[in-house]
Amino acid sequence: MKLNTNYLGFNLSSPIVPSASPLSENVDNIRAMEDYGAGAVVMYSLFEEQIEHESHELDHYLTAGTDSFSESLSFFPDMNTYVTGPDLYLEKIRRAREAVDIPVIASLNGASPGGWTNHARLMEEAGASAIELNLYYIPTDIDISGEQIEKRYLAVVKLVREAVGIPVAVKLSPYFSSTAHFANELCKVGASGLVLFNRFYQPDLDIYNLEVVPSLHLSSPAEIRLPLRWIAMLYNRIPADLALTSGVHSYQDVIKGLMAGASVVQMASELLKHGISRIQDILEATNTWLEEHEYDSVEQLQGSMSQMHVADPSAFERANYMRVLKSWQEDPMGTAL
Ligand SMILES: Cc1cc2nc3c(=O)[nH]c(=O)nc-3n(C[C@H](O)[C@H](O)[C@H](O)COP(=O)(O)O)c2cc1C
Numbered sequence: 001m002k003l004n005t006n007y008l009g010f011n012l013s014s015p016i017v018p019s020a021s022p023l024s025e026n027v028d029n030i031r032a033m034e035d036y037g038a039g040a041v042v043m044y045s046l047f048e049e050q051i052e053h054e055s056h057e058l059d060h061y062l063t064a065g066t067d068s069f070s071e072s073l074s075f076f077p078d079m080n081t082y083v084t085g086p087d088l089y090l091e092k093i094r095r096a097r098e099a100v101d102i103p104v105i106a107s108l109n110g111a112s113p114g115g116w117t118n119h120a121r122l123m124e125e126a127g128a129s130a131i132e133l134n135l136y137y138i139p140t141d142i143d144i145s146g147e148q149i150e151k152r153y154l155a156v157v158k159l160v161r162e163a164v165g166i167p168v169a170v171k172l173s174p175y176f177s178s179t180a181h182f183a184n185e186l187c188k189v190g191a192s193g194l195v196l197f198n199r200f201y202q203p204d205l206d207i208y209n210l211e212v213v214p215s216l217h218l219s220s221p222a223e224i225r226l227p228l229r230w231i232a233m234l235y236n237r238i239p240a241d242l243a244l245t246s247g248v249h250s251y252q253d254v255i256k257g258l259m260a261g262a263s264v265v266q267m268a269s270e271l272l273k274h275g276i277s278r279i280q281d282i283l284e285a286t287n288t289w290l291e292e293h294e295y296d297s298v299e300q301l302q303g304s305m306s307q308m309h310v311a312d313p314s315a316f317e318r319a320n321y322m323r324v325l326k327s328w329q330e331d332p333m334g335t336a337l
Contacts, residue, residue: 012039019266048110097127161190169193223247235261
């Protein structure tokens with residue numbers, strides 16, 4: 001059976017897309033992803049801070065030099081050819097583009113409107129098929145309202161949208177007062193896809209050494225439920241393709257994501273832990289399941305358990321909360337949860 005799916009205007013050969021992670025720093029890994037059946041690949045992120053830092057450093061360097069020696073400009077390499085962190089990223093896009101036929105999605109990570117967003121155009125020129133814009137920000141300022149933050153995000157998306165001709169997907173956090181409304185606003189400023197959701201890495205406290213410890217844990221399968229629910233609720237309600245990220249570890253998770261309404265499911269933790277070849281195992285098992293359950297295509301499956309299509313749409317809303325709490329009394333071991 002064919003596992004084709006449409007995402008961001010591309011017809012992908014499969015719905016599994018390795019998400020942004022260090023795996024894509026290496027072009028051999030990207031080749032392996034394609035060989036094992038990935039439909040596309042999202043590169044690791046280039047961060048706003050990297051771009052801004054670099055341009056400040058370079059400005060300072062050049063200005064300091066020209067002040068002291070008028071002829072010194074000739075010593076410096078041309079700004080455009082200077083090999084920098086962001087330049088290395090563009091080089092990796094070029095190499096990936098040459099190495100594989102699947103779409104290579106570049107990842108730009110930031111949160112404030114500024115010149116760094118122009119890097120999206122350089123990514124397009126380097127051969128990126130699409131941009132995944134990760135809006136990762138922790139709003140801590142007590143004087144800034146949610147509305148101001150949303151406006152800022154929309155301005156960033158608009159800038160990136162205006163910089164490129166290729167599709168732009170936005171990877172966002174689950175923490176909005178009105179997630180569905182904001183998702184639709186993102187579409188209005190030009191997002192063709194939404195990637196749900198960013199995983200937040202919460203620091204821990206070391207009570208013995210009195211330190212705040214940054215810690216990275218890979219995801220667990222239970223984490224799929226948050227994006228699953230929102231994808232089910234947004235499917236066919238907003239004009240964007242949906243990608244599910246967080247907690248995809250098995251073929252069951254792939255099927256759940258597609259049934260909820262995702263066009264693709266992204267994977268990082270599972271591939272980091274068990275290797276890129278997991279893509280093939282999971283695709284084969286997905287295929288077998290679809291055949292056994294007499295599905296002819298991914299399209300037939302997609303959205304079949306979205307809020308619009310399930311028998312009880314309230315299962316995704318407040319009524320579900322009340323039912324879940326009640327199920328504890330009926331089933332104290334919690335197996336129904
Ligand atoms: C080691 C590591 C590095 C990551 N780097 C990035 C990154 O550069 N940009 C990004 O958008 N997400 C990044 N992520 C998040 C993943 O793309 C993904 O959204 C998240 O891990 C949830 O998916 P999972 O449950 O399949 O791991 C990273 C995740 C891990 C574990």
